[in-house]
Amino acid sequence: MTPTTTPAPALERVRPRHDRDTTARRLLASAAKTSYDPQKDIDWSEPLEQGLFGMSAQWSTLYATPLWDELTPEQRIRLTELEFCSISGVGIxxxxxxxxxxxxxVYDQDPATPHVQFALTEIADECRHSVMFARTAEKFGARSYQPTGLDHQLGRLFKTLATGPSLYASILVAEEVLDIFQREVIDDEQVQPLTRAVSRIHVVEEARHMRFARDEIARRAETMGRAERGRQRLVLGIVANIIIHNLVQPEVYAEVGLDPDVAVRVARANEHHTAKLRGAAENLTSFLTDCGLVGGPSARLWRRARLV
Known part of the structure; x- marks a missing residue:
């Protein structure tokens, strides 16, 4: 028997089953109206434009530091290209x-329901996004960076064992922070058209995924008892740290001629980049706090991830 507690005042009441499917129907209709095939909707044969950044320079982990000032214009451009490829690789x-x-x-649920059908639609979207990110790295002449060692193995463990609100909340940590980042990329005329096109597709389709995840989190958070809330907070705080700390892999810095150990220290101490992360996570952390998933001792993990 799952213990229950009184929900946080700001938390929405659990929606009945028919409302869950109503949301899914709306998302399915949106997907039918506006979805993309990156293989066809992006012109991969178009050459990269000279002198443009790989992503918004203000989002570089080294921007506004003395180390950034020491880089040549060519190094700055290459750094932003590789940082975008690293973020995309971790995204894959x-x-x-x-x-x-x-x-x-959804393994044990009825596939005839709109809820399961949208879950399958989201998976199809994510397959296309992963291929799109891989092709972007290929276009930039980079590899798709991914976490290694312990973090890679923890990902294997998490995908096998995650349950409850943290299952969908972990999705939001990755998607909502990158959503704000990519919206700025889309509007930045100093960024490669390829990066802007990739970001535009991702933002449009991830908006549906985030709505789906938020509804599931709010619904499941209602049933948490005190012990379960503490466990969910701890797991989610650890996941947030792993995601954020892995976005830009150290090899990126080495490939532009920097000492990776020095660059990682500078990046993590960069107040400008910390402010960008916190700003991007503001709506996310507010929502998760209302759901009871951020708070108590685990709040230290969110500060360590530089998201609060």
């Missing part, structure tokens, strides 16, 4: 995790 890694989590979550 996490999308593989979330696809398996979602499949496991």
């Amino acid at each position: 890694w996490f999308e593989m995790i979330l696809m398996q989590m979602i499949l496991r979550d």
Whole structure:
């Protein structure tokens, strides 16, 4: 028997089953109206434009530091290209995790329901996104960076064992922070058209995924008892750290001629980049706090991830 507690005042009441499917129907209709095939909707034969950044320079982990000032214009451009490829590569890694989590979550549910059908639609989207990110790295002449060692193995463990609100909340940590980042990329005329096109597709389709995840989180958070809330907070705080700390892999810095150990220290101490992360996570952390998933001792983990 699952213990229950009184929900946080700001938390929405659990929606009945028919409302869950109503949301899914709306998302399915949106997907039918506006979805993309990156293989066809992006012109991969178009050459990269000279002198443009790989992503918004203000989002570089080294921007506004003395180390950034020491880089040549060519090094700055290459750094932003590789940082975008690293973020995308980590995105592929996490999308593989979330696809398996979602499949496991709906495994015992009725595929005739709109809820399961949208879950399958989301998985199809994520497959296309992963291929799109991989082709972007190929276009930039980079590899798709991914976490290694312990973090890679923890991802394997998490996709197998994650349950409850943290299953979908972990998806939001990755998607909502990157959503704000990519919206700025889309509007930045100093960024490669390829990056802007990739970001535009991702933002449009991830908006549906985030709505789906938020509804599931709010619904499941209602049933948490005190012990379960503490466990969910701890797991989610650890996941947030792994995601954020892995976005830009150290090899990126080495490939532009920097000492990776020095560059990682500078990046993590960069107040400008910390402010960008916190700003991007503001709506996310507010929502998760209302759901009871951020708070108590685990709040230290969110500060360590530089998201609060």
